[in-house]
Amino acid sequence: MFLQRSLKQGSLFCYNHHMIKKRILTGDRPTGPLHIGHYVGSLKNRLILQEDYEEFILIADIQALTDNFDDPTRIEKNILEVTKDYLSVGLNPERVNIVVQSQVPELAELTVYFMNLLTVAQLERNPTVKSEILQKGLTDKIPVGFFVYPVSQAADILAFKADLVPVGEDQVPMIEQSREIARRFNSLYGPVFVEPRELLSDSPRLCGIDGKEKMSKSLNNAINLSDSREAVEKKVMSMYTDPTKIRVSDPGHAENNPVFTYLRTFGTDSERVRELEQGYEKGGIGDVEVKKYLITVLNDFLDPIRERRLQYERDESLARDILRQGTKKAIDVVNETMREVRKAMSLIRFD
């Protein structure tokens, strides 16, 4: 609620007596289907923001290649899937522009210019890249493309002159580096870029069905937005709960229990959730009963999403057209910036 109100107040500014909407840029790597963790962490915010901001959503296929260059067909396939996920949750293509990163080649051009504006040491300090390198076991064989992806992300953000970038905690270093690059560019070549601000999601990260801290397609612990009713049922029945509660009559723990975390996040009847929590903790209510209820809650949440998805499954040209339109709009915006960039940098153009 607070997020909603404070954002609405700051979403417009006046320019030559016209009210102009501020611009937002967000992005996802298209490496797999989006899940309910994405919904809580970012999609829900994007739905609110689309009302008052000019919103661009980048399907970052170039960035996805930096750690999937050996499997490009996976990325190709997921571009349409992710687009359908966006549309099914209710992102309105009349309001948001969904953009395929690789189809705006000027973003790659800008990345090359930006590479002069920061040092290897600065990139090495980026904590998100650092932990990804460790996680992926890349320490002594870091692909250059992967190492510099924050520069490419800065190019994404700055090329659109985004005022706000809604992200999770792990992306904050990227926005900081984008600001550094913007300042360096502006002081060297002249004022072209806007310094973007991050907009942190106020909802905590959703855990996986295995109880692990993060829901993630690569950990195979996600409930996808495109999962069928049967798939949801199967996944919920296999969920990790309280290992110390063996019989229904045993007292159990509802806190840090993923089944209850999901119920608190997606349940619409908080009274009923509280009752179940109390019964579970005291004894008398067991895993099967709460899981059955969670199946209903999740399917009630996902049904309208599934319903909206149907039309896009039936006719894939709908999603393709939406991508084409969004990308076209992006090309216009980015080209405008690039004209300023080339002029500021004294790059000769023959047009």
Ligand code: TRP
């Ligand atoms: N790095 C983001 C992720 O891993 C994806 C991304 C690419 C992005 N370009 C962006 C996010 C620009 C915000 C703005 O999910």
